[in-house]
Amino acid sequence: MQSGDPRQLCPQRYQSGASYAGVYRILELWPDRLKEVETTDGEWRENAVTYLEADPCYFRSGYDKAQLLRRLKRADLSAKHKQRLVVVLMDVVGRPSGVEFRQYCQLAPRLASKELTSALTKLVKSADDDVRRRASWMLEHVEAA
Numbered sequence: 001m002q003s004g005d006p007r008q009l010c011p012q013r014y015q016s017g018a019s020y021a022g023v024y025r026i027l028e029l030w031p032d033r034l035k036e037v038e039t040t041d042g043e044w045r046e047n048a049v050t051y052l053e054a055d056p057c058y059f060r061s062g063y064d065k066a067q068l069l070r071r072l073k074r075a076d077l078s079a080k081h082k083q084r085l086v087v088v089l090m091d092v093v094g095r096p097s098g099v100e101f102r103q104y105c106q107l108a109p110r111l112a113s114k115e116l117t118s119a120l121t122k123l124v125k126s127a128d129d130d131v132r133r134r135a136s137w138m139l140e141h142v143e144a145a
Helices: 030-039 043-054 061-074 079-093 101-111 114-124 129-144
Strands: none
Touching (some): 030 043, 030 061, 043 061, 061 101, 079 101, 079 129, 114 129
16 A cells, blocks of 8 residues: 555544544534535535545445445546546446446546556556456446546
8 A cells, every 4th residue: 555545544444434533523413415426516525535545344334335426427637636536447447346447437437548448458467357347347438438
């Protein structure tokens, strides 16, 4: 992990959602603040991106991630957020994922770049069947855009 990686803040990945202060606030105030992830480039969007970087696992976390991904897909993302989310996409392709993987794939065209396409193309040739399959699914979404 790189220095400054949000997962360093969360050494025990399988911890309760409520104990990850700062990032989970977006979920605690779910109905009132979720719309801000989509409409405003501010604290809530930053928290959403950090949450996806940390990739916490707890009961229903996949559904929470899917909700955030749907909002981010419709948001006008800054270059900084796009760059951070590309790293998240590459991480997700490299490991098993849950119900939210489809939403990651649907976000990928919004983040499309030569670098993302190149990285996914390399992963399509991976020796790991699961990585190869996830990379090809995501690449299909990127190329279809």
